[in-house]
Amino acid sequence: MPTRTGRPPRISKTDILAAAHRVIGSEGTQALTMRRLAREVGTTPMALYHHVRDKDELLLMLLDDYAAGVPRPEPPAGAAPGERVVAAAVAMRGALMGVPWIIEVLRADDLMSVRALWYPEEIIDASVLAGLTPEEAVDVYRIIWHYTAGEITARAAAARRREDDRPTHRSEVFENLDAARLPRLAALGAQWEELTARDTYDKGIRALVRGLLPPPAA
Amino acid sequence: MPTRTGRPPRISKTDILAAAHRVIGSEGTQALTMRRLAREVGTTPMALYHHVRDKDELLLMLLDDYAAGVPRPEPPAGAAPGERVVAAAVAMRGALMGVPWIIEVLRADDLMSVRALWYPEEIIDASVLAGLTPEEAVDVYRIIWHYTAGEITARAAAARRREDDRPTHRSEVFENLDAARLPRLAALGAQWEELTARDTYDKGIRALVRGLLPPPAA
DNA sequence: GAGACTTTTTATACATGTATAGAAAGTAGC
DNA sequence: GCTACTTTCTATACATGTATAAAAAGTCTC
Structure with missing residues (x-):
C-alpha cells in the first residue's frame, strides 16, 4: 500500500x-x-x-514531449536499407530543427529523447539488414547522430547570429587572408558567405550512408 | 599621423x-x-x-591562440587527396579535443578560428585536386566541420556528465524500453553504454571522404 | 588655457540559475 | 494527541554575465 x-x-x-x-x-x-x-x-x-534536477533536464523533457509528437512514419515497403537510414536521419533532423532552444539541450545529452527512440531503432535496424553487425550498426547511428547534432548546432548558431546581426566575424576573417598560404580560401572570398548558407545536410547523410553501409547486392 | x-x-x-x-x-x-x-x-x-564584445568572443580569441599553436603539418608528398582530407580533419579534431571549454564556443561560431584556417584550406584544396569543383569542395568542408563539431560536443558533454556522475539518463531509458516496438535497442541493452564509449571519429571521417570524393582514378 | 569632444574606466544595478537552511504539512508509532 | 520522521515548499543569498549612466583623462580648436 x-x-x-x-x-x-x-x-x-x-x-x-x-x-x-x-x-x-x-x-x-x-x-x-x-x-x-x-x-x-x-x-x-x-x-x-x-x-x-535543473533547467537542462526541464528542457530535455520538453524536447521529449515535442519529439513524441512527431509520429514514426511507416517504413517504406520496398525501400533499400540505405534509403531507410537516410529517411530516418532526415526525419530526426527535421524534428530537431523546429526546436529553437535545441542548442542549449544538445550540450546536455547525446542520445535522443526517450519517446523519440524510433530514430536510432530505425537506423540500426536498417543497417543490420544492410549486412552490418549490431555493433557496427550502433557506430553508424552514433556517427549520424554526431553529424546531425553538429549541423543543427551550427544552423541554430547561425540563426542567432543573424538575429543579433553581428558582423559575422567571417567577413573580418576573409579580409585579412594570407592569399599566399591560403589560396583556395582567398579565391573563394566573397562567395563564402553564400556557399555556407546552403543546406548540405542531405548531401552529408547520403555520403555517410554510402561510406558506411556495404553496397547493396546488385 | x-x-x-x-x-x-x-x-x-x-x-x-x-x-x-x-x-x-x-x-x-x-x-x-x-x-x-x-x-x-x-x-x-x-x-x-x-x-x-562578450565572453564568447573572449573564448573565441583564446581558441584562436590555442589553435595557432598547433602547427600546420607538411602535406604528405604522395598522399592521395582523400588521405589528405582525412589527415586534416583528424588534426582539426585533435586540436579542438584538447580545449575543455570548447563546448561553450562552438555554439557561437561555425567557422574555425582565424589562425587555424589551414584546416579548411587543406580540405578544400585536396577535394579540388580529387576532382570536385570549388563549390563542392566547400560543401565537403562544411559537412566535415559539422560532423567534427558534433562529435566534439558530444564528447565534451559526456565527459562533463561523467564528472557530475549523473545517472546517465540512458540507463533509465533502456530500462523502460518497449521491446516490441524497439527490438534492436532492446537487444543491445546493457551493451549500449560500452558501445557508445568507443571512438568512432575516424570511421565517420573515412566514410564521409569515401562518400563525398570521387573514387581515385585506378 | 577654456571649453568641446572622444575614448576608456568605474559604479551601480539587474536578471538569471541555483545552493542552503529551515519552515510547513502531512503520516506512523505510541 | 504527542513525538519522530519524511517530503515538499519557502526565504534568503550568491555568483555570474552584462546593461546603463556617469565620471575620468586625455586631445583639439580657438
Whole structure:
C-alpha cells in the first residue's frame, strides 16, 4: 500500500511541463526562466527544483514531449536499407530543427529523447539488414547522430547570429587572408558567405550512408 | 599621423588574453569569470567590455591562440587527396579535443578560428585536386566541420556528465524500453553504454571522404 | 588655457540559475 | 494527541554575465 508520507505536493512534473509549454507558446522561448515558470505554476522558483534536477533536464523533457509528437512514419515497403537510414536521419533532423532552444539541450545529452527512440531503432535496424553487425550498426547511428547534432548546432548558431546581426566575424576573417598560404580560401572570398548558407545536410547523410553501409547486392 | 584622442587605455586586448591564459592555466577553466579576469588584469569587470564584445568572443580569441599553436603539418608528398582530407580533419579534431571549454564556443561560431584556417584550406584544396569543383569542395568542408563539431560536443558533454556522475539518463531509458516496438535497442541493452564509449571519429571521417570524393582514378 | 569632444574606466544595478537552511504539512508509532 | 520522521515548499543569498549612466583623462580648436 503506497500511502505517501510527508507533506503532500502542491505541484507535479506534469504541471511544470504544461506551464512551460504555455509560456513558450505564448511568449517565446526566451521567456522561459525558472522565476517566470514558478509564477505560472503558482509557486516559488526553488520549489521547481524538487521536481526537476535543473533547467537542462526541464528542457530535455520538453524536447521529449515535442519529439513524441512527431509520429514514426511507416517504413517504406520496398525501400533499400540505405534509403531507410537516410529517411530516418532526415526525419530526426527535421524534428530537431523546429526546436529553437535545441542548442542549449544538445550540450546536455547525446542520445535522443526517450519517446523519440524510433530514430536510432530505425537506423540500426536498417543497417543490420544492410549486412552490418549490431555493433557496427550502433557506430553508424552514433556517427549520424554526431553529424546531425553538429549541423543543427551550427544552423541554430547561425540563426542567432543573424538575429543579433553581428558582423559575422567571417567577413573580418576573409579580409585579412594570407592569399599566399591560403589560396583556395582567398579565391573563394566573397562567395563564402553564400556557399555556407546552403543546406548540405542531405548531401552529408547520403555520403555517410554510402561510406558506411556495404553496397547493396546488385 | 594617428594621434589617438580620448582617455588613454590602461589595458589592452593582449593584456586580457594573457591574463585569461594565466587564470586558466593555474586555476582551470571554471575560474575564468569576468570578475576574476578583471582582478587579474587590475581593473573592473566592465572595463573588459571595451576590449571584448562578450565572453564568447573572449573564448573565441583564446581558441584562436590555442589553435595557432598547433602547427600546420607538411602535406604528405604522395598522399592521395582523400588521405589528405582525412589527415586534416583528424588534426582539426585533435586540436579542438584538447580545449575543455570548447563546448561553450562552438555554439557561437561555425567557422574555425582565424589562425587555424589551414584546416579548411587543406580540405578544400585536396577535394579540388580529387576532382570536385570549388563549390563542392566547400560543401565537403562544411559537412566535415559539422560532423567534427558534433562529435566534439558530444564528447565534451559526456565527459562533463561523467564528472557530475549523473545517472546517465540512458540507463533509465533502456530500462523502460518497449521491446516490441524497439527490438534492436532492446537487444543491445546493457551493451549500449560500452558501445557508445568507443571512438568512432575516424570511421565517420573515412566514410564521409569515401562518400563525398570521387573514387581515385585506378 | 577654456571649453568641446572622444575614448576608456568605474559604479551601480539587474536578471538569471541555483545552493542552503529551515519552515510547513502531512503520516506512523505510541 | 504527542513525538519522530519524511517530503515538499519557502526565504534568503550568491555568483555570474552584462546593461546603463556617469565620471575620468586625455586631445583639439580657438
